[in-house]
Amino acid sequence: MRLLTRQRAVLCLLALGTAACGGARSHPAASTRTQDHTAANHAAAAKATDVLGRRLDRSATLEVTPYERDAFLELALRPAATGTTRPSVLQRWVRSPVLHVTGNPSAEDSVHLAESAQRWSLITGLNITVSPVAGNVDISFVPRAAFARALDVENVDATAVGLTRLRIDPRRAGVITGATVVVADDDLQVSRNRTIAHELGHAVGLQHSTCASSLMDGSSDGDRSVRWSPNALDLRVGSLLYDRRLAPGDTTRDLDELLVPSAVAGVSCDPVDLELVRASGTDRHYLCVRGPQTVRPCTSNLSREPTLPITDPDAWTNGSSLSSRPQNA
Ligand SMILES: [Zn+2]
Numbered sequence: 001m002r003l004l005t006r007q008r009a010v011l012c013l014l015a016l017g018t019a020a021c022g023g024a025r026s027h028p029a030a031s032t033r034t035q036d037h038t039a040a041n042h043a044a045a046a047k048a049t050d051v052l053g054r055r056l057d058r059s060a061t062l063e064v065t066p067y068e069r070d071a072f073l074e075l076a077l078r079p080a081a082t083g084t085t086r087p088s089v090l091q092r093w094v095r096s097p098v099l100h101v102t103g104n105p106s107a108e109d110s111v112h113l114a115e116s117a118q119r120w121s122l123i124t125g126l127n128i129t130v131s132p133v134a135g136n137v138d139i140s141f142v143p144r145a146a147f148a149r150a151l152d153v154e155n156v157d158a159t160a161v162g163l164t165r166l167r168i169d170p171r172r173a174g175v176i177t178g179a180t181v182v183v184a185d186d187d188l189q190v191s192r193n194r195t196i197a198h199e200l201g202h203a204v205g206l207q208h209s210t211c212a213s214s215l216m217d218g219s220s221d222g223d224r225s226v227r228w229s230p231n232a233l234d235l236r237v238g239s240l241l242y243d244r245r246l247a248p249g250d251t252t253r254d255l256d257e258l259l260v261p262s263a264v265a266g267v268s269c270d271p272v273d274l275e276l277v278r279a280s281g282t283d284r285h286y287l288c289v290r291g292p293q294t295v296r297p298c299t300s301n302l303s304r305e306p307t308l309p310i311t312d313p314d315a316w317t318n319g320s321s322l323s324s325r326p327q328n329a
């Protein structure tokens with residue numbers, strides 16, 4: 001499997017933006033939440049603590065490490081596709097997506113689609129189902145040459161093996177109401193397995209990560225893109241995206257107030273092949289490939305230190321063992 005991946009040409013997985021959601025709009029979710037904050041402030045006073053000199057209401061804010069905060073802003077706000085317009089607001093579903101498959105999926109495609117739907121459901125708290133009749137997420141298994149027609153656009157990246165186009169409610173900023181996903185049925189099965197899981201990540205509202213062990217890594221060159229399942233960072237960020245303390249339409253400014261960096265930074269060293277980021281005082285750690293050098297990470301003090309080259313990244317934090325939705329502190 002790994003050889004097949006390595007031999008693959010450079011691939012590109014892109015999320016197409018939508019032109020239907022531009023412009024400044026009021027943010028009803030934010031004003032509602034502000035009232036909730038006010039009402040809850042007294043009750044939550046006992047939970048308030050000082051972090052980095054800021055008085056926090058833990059029922060309204062999320063404590064994250066600096067690395068998690070940066071990774072979240074990248075995955076939630078930075079457009080996956082260059083050259084597309086996307087409002088810099090948090091986008092997510094307010095009801096559960098229903099997937100409807102068309103085209104020519106293989107039996108293995110169907111298995112991976114069901115598995116991916118289950119994993120993203122666990123991460124986000126959504127109940128993503130597959131319907132044989134109709135849905136609000138159309139997933140087409142078609143040849144690459146048919147991508148543009150399936151997405152109803154004039155041109156697409158000729159190297160793309162999967163693309164997702166979101167539909168956003170024009171009256172409610174950041175509320176995803178539907179999506180069209182295309183997966184190349186003329187691509188290798190090993191690549192399609194990854195594409196399916198990656199595009200469903202876009203469909204729930206995630207952009208791209210520069211953490212190469214992330215399922216949402218958008219560079220997708222053959223050597224490094226070996227994941228078929230969400231990694232620890234995908235779990236954390238996907239769970240944060242759907243946290244009740246955040247809302248569709250949240251801006252960078254909103255997130256600045258709601259995501260509060262903890263005092264302890266992740267550790268890393270550069271240049272190395274691995275960036276190992278551990279949130280001290282928590283059980284969370286992230287392993288991200290950064291460069292071509294196969295150098296032992298200089299910041300290792302974990303009991304299960306990975307060895308290089310990484311032949312099975314899923315063994316580190318295996319999304320397939322995910323059995324319940326991650327709880328955000
Ligand atoms: Zn992508």
